Amino acid sequence: MNLENTQVQMRKGILEFCILHIISRGEVYASDMLEELTSAKIMVVEGTIYPLLTRLRKAGLVEYKWVESTSGPPRKYFTITDEGSTFLNSLGMTWNELMESTNQIISEKQS
Amino acid sequence: MNLENTQVQMRKGILEFCILHIISRGEVYASDMLEELTSAKIMVVEGTIYPLLTRLRKAGLVEYKWVESTSGPPRKYFTITDEGSTFLNSLGMTWNELMESTNQIISEKQS
DNA sequence: AGAACTACTATGTATGGCCAAGTACTAAGT
DNA sequence: ACTTAGTACTTGGCCATACATAGTAGTTCT
Numbered sequence: 001m002n003l004e005n006t007q008v009q010m011r012k013g014i015l016e017f018c019i020l021h022i023i024s025r026g027e028v029y030a031s032d033m034l035e036e037l038t039s040a041k042i043m044v045v046e047g048t049i050y051p052l053l054t055r056l057r058k059a060g061l062v063e064y065k066w067v068e069s070t071s072g073p074p075r076k077y078f079t080i081t082d083e084g085s086t087f088l089n090s091l092g093m094t095w096n097e098l099m100e101s102t103n104q105i106i107s108e109k110q111s
Numbered sequence: 112m113n114l115e116n117t118q119v120q121m122r123k124g125i126l127e128f129c130i131l132h133i134i135s136r137g138e139v140y141a142s143d144m145l146e147e148l149t150s151a152k153i154m155v156v157e158g159t160i161y162p163l164l165t166r167l168r169k170a171g172l173v174e175y176k177w178v179e180s181t182s183g184p185p186r187k188y189f190t191i192t193d194e195g196s197t198f199l200n201s202l203g204m205t206w207n208e209l210m211e212s213t214n215q216i217i218s219e220k221q222s
Numbered sequence: 223a224g225a226a227c228t229a230c231t232a233t234g235t236a237t238g239g240c241c242a243a244g245t246a247c248t249a250a251g252t
Numbered sequence: 253a254c255t256t257a258g259t260a261c262t263t264g265g266c267c268a269t270a271c272a273t274a275g276t277a278g279t280t281c282t
Contacts (some may be wrong), residue, residue, distance in 0.1 A: 123270070156271065158272060159270050160269055162270085183279055184278040
């Protein structure tokens with residue numbers, strides 16, 4: 001049990017929420033998402049994001065289309081589905097509740 | 112990939128943080144913690160909290176002593192260690208950063 | 223003594239983040 | 253033309269956690 005490991009655990013699920021939200025704002029491909037997550041100081045690596053995108057697609061929450069790039073191999077551009085939007089809304093509520101609950105706990109004073 | 116499952120994932124790691132914080136505020140045993148977590152709408156069950164407490168103890172973050180109860184079997188009353196306090200502080204910072212980062216992501220408007 | 227309750231223990235399953243290695247395509251340098 | 257570097261995506265395996273479930277042991281009440 002080390003700090004780094006617990007930090008990883010804290011991110012679980014939240015990453016899915018963030019990525020779904022990024023996709024909901026318009027067409028993006030993996031590197032776009034990595035860039036945005038990194039700039040928000042959420043560290044993510046390829047080995048995390050690609051399997052996650054595959055899961056989201058298999059669950060019908062996102063779709064993608066291949067788009068040729070002028071500077072490298074073709075890219076998968078993702079968009080969110082209706083089902084994905086519904087799911088995202090629910091996650092948003094869950095996130096708010098979780099923040100509220102956690103902050104309630106950690107704001108309690110010594111008894 | 113269903114909603115419930117993702118909600119569970121979101122809680123991962125945060126639970127450890129909450130429990131460590133509850134213990135830091137004074138001696139408690141498992142049922143006390145369950146009660147407080149439940150009242151904060153963080154659903155937890157026995158099968159989750161006991162193994163977690165064992166992990167925390169093995170990691171040297173908490174200690175416990177047996178205290179006889181007047182209404183049932185003896186209880187393990189937990190207290191936090193110095194190492195646990197340090198760990199808790201780090202987790203607090205991680206939690207704040209995570210909240211900030213996530214809120215930054217989800218507050219972005221459509222591009 | 224037996225039933226009900228409380229506190230704790232133990233085992234097995236599923237999931238997700240991550241590492242590491244690998245594939246495939248393009249562009250630039252020689 | 254061939255090599256090198258860079259980009260984009262894929263895959264297999266590992267580990268840690270939450271949870272369901274079942275079980276043990278002590279106490280109190282009838």
